Amino acid sequence: MKLHNLRRTINLAAGYFDGRKVGCFGNTGYRKTTDLSKLSACIEDLTNSGIITPHGTVFADLGCGDGRVNLLMSYFVRLSIGIEIDSEILSEYEPRKNELTSILTSEGAVLPPENIFLTEGSSLDEWTFDQIRSKTGVEFGDVDLFYTYITLHDVFAEKIAERGRPGAYYLVYGFSRVLPGYESFEMVNPDVGSQAIAALFRKKG
Secondary structure (H helix, E strand, O other): OHHHHHHHHHHHHHHHHHHOOOOOOOOOOOOOOOOOHHHHHHHHHHHHHHOOOOOOOOOOOOOOOOOOOHHHOOOOOOOEEEEEHHHHHOOOHHHHHHHHHHHHHHHHOOOOOOEEEHHHHOOOOOHHHHHHHHHHHHHHHHHHHHEEEEEOOOHHHHHHHHHHHOOEEEEEEEOOOOOOOOOOOOEEEEOOOHOOOEEEEEEEE
């Protein structure tokens, strides 16, 4: 995969989804969507620092919405897992992926890898991860990088502290100047990608 074509692909994908952002309220309540142009810079930072690798990293978005972050991440990780509690929101993924795939094909860009697994469920429910394990073979403790867009960030941190492996990373999107602190985590980078929007933490141990 040539670097120039990959960058062009990421720009196309980010532009497509950023043109379809959602405001504060979705189908069943509070909902916001990640700016993929900003996340692209974060991903480049994580890649350059060796935190994520295409053949080793297991990524999990704990509230994936329409799967846009999972699709973008799929180019840079081994497995891109997404969990969404709202089935109606999750149902947006397939038609949008298909439309983007048509655009990428017409542009001669790189198509999304077949390493995306999205499921309906709660990231706080053990049953959800039982389903993920049965379909992918991946346990909660196998995840290398967890992601969330600020909502329930503190609750998710508690779960990762309890069940995640030592050294697992936690990328929280949506912060600028005031950053949280989590027990059992250390701050790795307060401004990933120099976008003033995301902070990276690592579980101690």
